[in-house]
Amino acid sequence: MMKWILSSLQETADLGYYMGKQIDQRFLICLDGDLGAGKTTFSKALAKGFGVEDMVTSPTFTLLQEYQGRMPFYHFDVYRLGDEEAFLAQGFDEYWEEDALVVMEWAEMIREILPKDHMEMRFFQTEKEEERIVEVEAFGPVAEALIQQICTFFAAKGEDR
Amino acid sequence: METIRTLSIETSCDETSVAILENGRRILSNVVYSQITVHQAFGGVVPEVASRMHVEKINGVIRQALEEADITLEECDHVAVTYGPGLVGALLVGLTSAKAISYALSKPLVGVNHIEGHIYANFIAHPELKPPFLCLVVSGGHTHLVEMKDYGEYRILGQTRDDAAGEAFDKVARAIGLGYPGGPKIDILSNQGNPEAIDFPRIFLEKGSYDFSFSGLKSSVLNYLHRHRQKGEPVNEADVAASFQAAVIEVLVEKSFRAAKELGYETIVMAGGVSANRHLRRAFQSRAEADGLAFYFPPIELCTDNAAMIGCAGYYQFMAGKRDELDLNAIPSLKLADQG
Numbered sequence: 001m002m003k004w005i006l007s008s009l010q011e012t013a014d015l016g017y018y019m020g021k022q023i024d025q026r027f028l029i030c031l032d033g034d035l036g037a038g039k040t041t042f043s044k045a046l047a048k049g050f051g052v053e054d055m056v057t058s059p060t061f062t063l064l065q066e067y068q069g070r071m072p073f074y075h076f077d078v079y080r081l082g083d084e085e086a087f088l089a090q091g092f093d094e095y096w097e098e099d100a101l102v103v104m105e106w107a108e109m110i111r112e113i114l115p116k117d118h119m120e121m122r123f124f125q126t127e128k129e130e131e132r133i134v135e136v137e138a139f140g141p142v143a144e145a146l147i148q149q150i151c152t153f154f155a156a157k158g159e160d161r
Numbered sequence: 162m163e164t165i166r167t168l169s170i171e172t173s174c175d176e177t178s179v180a181i182l183e184n185g186r187r188i189l190s191n192v193v194y195s196q197i198t199v200h201q202a203f204g205g206v207v208p209e210v211a212s213r214m215h216v217e218k219i220n221g222v223i224r225q226a227l228e229e230a231d232i233t234l235e236e237c238d239h240v241a242v243t244y245g246p247g248l249v250g251a252l253l254v255g256l257t258s259a260k261a262i263s264y265a266l267s268k269p270l271v272g273v274n275h276i277e278g279h280i281y282a283n284f285i286a287h288p289e290l291k292p293p294f295l296c297l298v299v300s301g302g303h304t305h306l307v308e309m310k311d312y313g314e315y316r317i318l319g320q321t322r323d324d325a326a327g328e329a330f331d332k333v334a335r336a337i338g339l340g341y342p343g344g345p346k347i348d349i350l351s352n353q354g355n356p357e358a359i360d361f362p363r364i365f366l367e368k369g370s371y372d373f374s375f376s377g378l379k380s381s382v383l384n385y386l387h388r389h390r391q392k393g394e395p396v397n398e399a400d401v402a403a404s405f406q407a408a409v410i411e412v413l414v415e416k417s418f419r420a421a422k423e424l425g426y427e428t429i430v431m432a433g434g435v436s437a438n439r440h441l442r443r444a445f446q447s448r449a450e451a452d453g454l455a456f457y458f459p460p461i462e463l464c465t466d467n468a469a470m471i472g473c474a475g476y477y478q479f480m481a482g483k484r485d486e487l488d489l490n491a492i493p494s495l496k497l498a499d500q501g
Binding site: 034035036040041044055057058060061062063064065066089090125127129 | 212246247248249250301302320321322323324325327328331332335336376379380382383384387388391493494
């Protein structure tokens with residue numbers, strides 16, 4: 001597991017945009033973190049980097065928002081579903097069988113049924129208003145390759161300073 | 162004039178509702194079965210529960226609506242049904258029922274956009290109201306500022322770029338620990354709070370924009386709570402609720418009335434579940450009086466999801482010649498788009 005500090009909302013967005021640019025195959029990113037931790041900011045930027053031109057709005061009410069980027073982009077918020085059974089009852093597991101980028105907020109709610117290949121990102125607030133800590137964990141080769149690229153992203157940031 | 166009777170069905174979220182209308186604006190019956198009490202235990206709408214409950218309730222609700230209206234299915238002239246946006250499993254229950262009735266009795270089918278339905282709730286409540294007007298649709302899933310130029314003729318001026326207004330209410334209520342549904346709880350709690358106690362940001366976006374953004378405000382409230390809790394400082398929850406609500410209301414009022422002024426509208430209409438918020442209504446009312454505009458909002462029972470509003474929208478589309486086929490599908494992320 002890797003851990004980095006995001007010093008501002010802009011940096012959270014920059015990371016999302018950068019990752020969106022890198023991803024070019026079927027992939028699942030799970031996002032966890034309290035309300036206000038930065039999941040929305042990150043997801044919007046990720047979508048933009050992935051080539052989504054439509055406005056990315058919160059999936060909390062609809063559970064799922066579908067967009068088209070370089071591939072389909074599916075944005076889930078499973079908070080209201082609560083558990084694996086409810087998720088499967090909606091047939092939502094079919095979405096990660098597709099060549100698409102799937103982003104899932106509150107994925108911890110359905111931990112038991114996540115596919116083997118995915119990336120988990122957890123956002124934590126600090127005492128500073130815009131600062132966040134992000135923990136990234138890779139499961140499977142695609143995620144491991146992406147985590148290397150994230151290292152490059154932060155290394156480049158470090159050189160800027 | 163010939164009497165047209167509309168049978169309408171709405172199951173997009175957590176209400177199973179069936180209504181019978183006469184000539185679009187007269188309610189013969191409007192039966193709403195709400196699952197809210199079931200969902201309160203879960204802190205939000207649980208979609209899987211929602212679909213199952215709709216299946217269990219729909220036939221009984223249809224029967225009750227017909228009984229209260231004292232007519233038979235055969236006496237209805239057409240069927241109107243919500244086909245989006247909403248939860249796909251929930252939408253399908255209403256849509257399938259509507260199609261079955263349409264097919265079995267050869268009654269024309271009209272699919273209705275749920276957001277459009279919210280606007281039409283005002284036509285039922287206010288017989289004198291007609292387009293053109295400016296409408297603010299605010300609910301758990303939507304925040305739209307819409308020009309309604311004529312029946313079925315819209316231009317979207319602005320919408321939320323992240324969270325809907327009602328969603329911000331729900332999430333802030335969740336963070337304060339008030340439970341679900343968050344809107345009414347914040348509305349009530351804020352009576353005891355000072356709306357000027359905390360200066361939460363008013364997010365107006367770039368100059369001239371009619372879009373909304375409530376995610377930043379939500380984060381600001383959460384940061385405030387987080388900061389105080391970390392330091393072990395007490396939080397006046399009523400002040401937080403009142404100050405948060407004031408920030409939402411100010412943005413909604415300013416944008417709506419600026420749009421009315423710039424585009425020359427003399428009537429402002431509010432619709433959707435959040436328009437049940439009493440502080441929001443009062444703020445619109447007093448600003449409308451100051452600006453010399455007419456202001457309309459639906460009664461509470463027509464603010465929240467109900468089939469009568471879907472029937473009203475469906476009636477006007479039916480009269481305009483719109484017909485849907487039996488392959489009409491549920492569209493969970495259906496948008497309200499520019500039309501006409």
